[in-house]
Amino acid sequence: MIDKQAYNKLVKSKAPKSKEVKTLVLAFVIGGFICCIGEAIHDLLSAYLPIGPQTAGSLTSVCMIFLGSLLTGLGVYDKIGRVAGAGSIVPITGFANSVVSPAMEFNREGMVLGVMSKMFVVSGPVIVSGVVASIIIGFIYWVVSMFA
Amino acid sequence: MNGGAQTIQFHTKPVIIGGYSIVGPKEGEGPLRSYFDYVAKSDLFEQKSYEKAECKMHLLTIERAIDRVGLDEGDMCALLSGDLLNQIISSSFSARELDIPFLGLYNACSTFGEGLCLAAVFISGGFMKRVAVSTSSHFSTAERQYRYPLELGTQQPPTAQWTVTGCGCSVLADQGKGPCITCATIGKVIDYGITDANNMGAAMAPAAAYTIAKHLEETGRSADYYDQIITGDLGIFGSEMLVELLRSEGIEISHRHVDCGKLIFSEKQKVHMGGSGAGCSSSVFNSLILHEFSRGKLHRILFVPTGALLSKDSSLQGESVPAIAHAVAIEEQV
């Protein structure tokens, strides 16, 4: 029979590939569209509420996270994700999706050990890496400022 | 008895006297819809969780299979069951409701083949008279255990397969009407170093090829002895690889080979490479295949359920995907 190495080569060469162009176009268009929704929310908030740019930015994030959560709850976001790929993972709505979907998935295991403890199985790495990176960068700035 | 060979020849041939199959709604929309005994309207089976649903489906299948052949729980000497969940709870919890001695099995998606082999040994050896064999899988329980939450917006790679929501149960006896098991080849765990857990077809194809080649060698049969060689859940790509692997051994099966994972869904159903799961081969076997035997369309088949023996943790730790396949020769009684 074909040996292991030859087999792995064969599998690599013959395995069906993603439809490169189609997935890239869809990710670009849907990802861009989601960002435009964010921009629209941002513009509306700045126009009608007496808030500064920083608050407007935070509020926009909150609104986008709400939208992502709601669409996940309604069972729509995973359908968008199948088509959009990274287009709906990379935006902050995708982060919301990665928090909400495990929380929903494990609500049958109870509030504490289900929803609350499983909420971050997908998004936990995002929070950990973000917080650690920000502290490290802050620390580096501090060290540099000592010598400057 | 077999002198180290992997193939068991049954002198008293166990008979498959009947079977029953239940599938979920998506499988019920596939090409085999008219063959399944029962298609559920909802894959929750009126339960509160998908695990409970799989359990209900499993229990219902066993009860109805035994009922169909005109027997009672008390008539059964043993129940051999398996599924894909941790600690095979669907099987054990089904057995909790039944008054039948229970042996729980796990060989991933090839468990149904393992069950048939063992049941045949028990019966042919004269230790038992009637044995039920069942396996199930459920898309939503498997997805949670092996992959991601259902509502997570991910994109499956094109080599992925779709876990079948379904269950099949066969009842075997020492005598009766139906096709019989003439011999069985117990597979070895084969690992060709495929690490991609999303390409199970490719990981399992070498195991299937090994078992089929061994079976043909030890029985002295050619592939043409069988009407069909039916693998469990290799899917489109895995099947292609199986044919290639056997071709390199000088065995040509492309004209005789079918795969349950390819049969159960149509291309329109967006399942990428086809179906998979412990319930895939068992539900197809207990619907289409038994049906074709009773209609006289099939006379001799080699049934080869395949299984990928991985866990979520093993793939995270970078392990490759070991696989196994058991071959069961099923023939018309003469």
Next chain:
Amino acid sequence: MSIFLQYLQVFAVGGFICLLGQILINLTKMTSSRILVIFLLIGCVLEAVDVFEPIQEFAGCGITVPIIGFGATLVRGALRGLEETGLLGVLTGGITAGAAGLGAAILFGFLMAILFKSRTKS
């Protein structure tokens, strides 16, 4: 600046970032967690080397809506904390700045888990 041009810039930059993510998925079969982490870290680095703000001026939500924006927010918070309260601020600043997003995600996640159950894919 006309409104059309503004949205075109948002669309182009946001879309391009997602396109990079898709290239990663197609090449490496990465899953959500890894993709999110990588882009978050890109955001951290962009902010640390002071490149994020000029891009934001050009692209607005095209760079802040992708998770890159969240990474940048965390680092910006940590640096502001350092300025205001010294080394302790490095610890508190990042999480404080990211608190709005994080709090919202946790609250909505909790609410949705109460209101809805996950459904089988079709």
